[in-house]
Amino acid sequence: MKFTQSQEAVTQGSDYVAGGINSGYRTGFKPHPLVFTSAHGCTLVDVDGNHLTDYVLGMGPMILGHSPQEVIDAAKKQLDVSLLVAGQTPTEYKAAKLLTEMVPSAERVRFASSGSEAVQVAFRLARAATGRWKMIKFEGHYHGWFDNVLVSVAPDMSLAGDALHPNALAATQGQEMSENIVVLPWNNADVIEEQLKNGDIAGIIMEPIMFNSGGVLPLPGYLERVRELATKYGTVLIFDEVITGFRVSDGGAQKVLGVTPDLTILGKALANGFAVAAIVGKKDLMDLIASGKVMHGGTYNTQSVSMVATLATLQLLKSQSPYKSIDVAGGRLMKELSLEFASAGIEHEIVGYPAVFNVRFDLKGPTEYRSAMKANRERYANFAFALLNKGIRILPRGTWFLSSAHTSSDIDKTMSAVREVLQAGI
Template sequence: MGRRDPPVPIIAATEGSAADRFARSRAWHERASRVLAAGVSSQFRAFGVFHPMHYVRAEGARMWDADGNELLDYTLAQGPCILGHSHPELVSRVQAAVARAQLFAGQHEEEVLLAEALQRLIPCAELLRFASSGSEAAQACIRLARAVTGRQRILKFDGHYHGWLDSVAFNVAPPGNAAGDAPVPWCAGIAESAAADVICLPWNDLDAVRRTMARHGDEIAAIITEPVMCNQGCIEPLPGFLAGLREICDAHGSALIFDEIITGFRIALGGAQAQYGVTPDLALFGKALGAGFPLAAVAGRARWMAPLQAGTTYHAGTMNGNNACVAAGLATVELLERDDHAALRRIARLGAALRDGLAERGTAHGLALRVQGPGPMFHMAFSCLPRATEYRHVAADDRAAYQSFCRGMLLEGVRLIERGLWYVSAAHTEADVAATLAAADRVLAAIAAGRGT
């Protein structure tokens, strides 16, 4: 699984500026910017505490950048690398699959084996389809809901992210206290006509959902939600919220869709639906399912998958179910199931220790920190609000202070996601957690002293 040594600061503070430490990476970014729009292939990579970084190798819980700096990684490729980077058994299984064939554009045995495993694990998975990304899986779920109900509109929640495509790209990060049924487009270029099909509400507010469905329920094909609001604040559902959504959808004949792209195979092998005991009609999975390979799945009850069975609606993709990604998914499921889910239990334990340790160090330095989430993933923010339950609470966080924290941690040799979300992998160790908390203690002390980074 790679090195187990605790990380050390990249370069002592007196040995040069950050520009010196990441000079080669910066040069690569400047070169990339001449051929790639903004120098990146995903807009999320355009953000960086100094500049977008370039990497040359990753193993276990560590990465090495273009300047040779070793970084303890809690980004995990934005979540997929649940086993850590380049897990040897995973890599071996993928290599063997590719040696047999790259792509059949037809069915193969491992695709069936993976689907059978997911059907066994995921409560709603009476039938499945494979895809290559969460964005397209979300669209498939919405299309199925519309096909079954004959309705057009969907209800989603402020701060929830269901991919970058137009139909769901509203109120992802709405300004101010935007809430209600007036959706705010995520960015320029979103089709104005798509707004008419979307209603957006504050999350964890069951009364708001009930009122809206009472007025518009006969127009709503589906309610789509992250069962844990991971992308903004890692906010868990309030008691009864998910069950309440289930009851409301049943009452109005609408589909309940769980976006389990982050929660699936991380909070539990069966996803948040298994963890919280609420079964949706349709669900989408990705990220950890492929452990770093582009693999997603649509899982659903037979009634809601029926249009695919009948061929009355279409879901397609040249790369769907390709050999390498299916082999990665099958290996991931088998590795996570091994020894009575030992890897998942370890991830949960280490994540909780890291989460709680960060909160304790914030308190020790007199800083207003909020650290919350299930443990396998959690969110850290500088905020006077001790608990967030919906997007407006997260929107008020001090993002500049967290950027300062990320800069300090990067200089300590720890790579973080700049929006506050942390991921823990099966490759992280107790020593990694201890070293990370020691680094965080130094950075928080500097922030508390007004020095920043």
């Protein structure tokens, strides 16, 4: 496949758009960032005319596929009704009510316009509720691109320091660092307790399943113990379910793993491509927002078209019908990929759920960031690039996102491309 028109478009676009891309995370794809002309179902069409089967799905949001009829119909209808009213619409109450029925920790809801913003509300709430300032985050976990959380997400190992007491490392020039962020290794409850004993930790934020730095599940009993510790030491437990929410289940990872945090961040699959995120949580904490003691704002929060899209998406997810087809397609893909890697003699591990799983090469059983980074990431990135050349688009970092638009013939097509790539050797 050729991607020359994309390359040309990005180069020309760079005369106007800084770097030719509008999010720093759209770089790093081989051969170069692509330029798309349309997206329907699970198929992307690029400016070179390539049709690509998509497992990136907008970095996760498109759980119903690109342009699902029910969501698009609702959005089109709303375009003639209202766009932005700087007030409330009945739709946002319906969507919030659904969230409280679906997500275990959701007693109250506030909608935001991106996951990164919603995380900031959680930090404010944790600090206001406890009167403490320090927040614990974990190496390799991603919670958005703002200064106080873009810390030790993909740290340089030569600077990262002691494994049990990592250095908190900035990720970009111009970033304000504060002593109020404490970075710890994930999946180790003892190091958390050691910190909590100081009595100055306002909150703990984590991805309940680490998908941003290789797929790693919580060890048995880990989340339960963290829950107990947070309660014992009066610290707010925050699950960042921007990826896992509505992918691991209709109630997020917390529903499946059986541990309920105090606050949860939702985004991505919540609105199938519209710019909607939410912070949800226990009533007593969320009351701090209700009373105005903790400020949360945003011009575009609950924009009318986004809200009808959210409601339509949640209604579909609650009906369970998207999960039935994702379980079949994704389950089959996980099984067949594993068989093909095994017969090609590639040591590998596939971790996760049919709607979101991670594949790594030449490593099994990592429990946190540093061990997960020992996977053969270069070999995997070569595999991803070779698949792209066969018309299958996956993330070079190992995560696969499935949608209810992926059919058995899409899986057939994907698997025959995988076989060709593995036969040629990676």
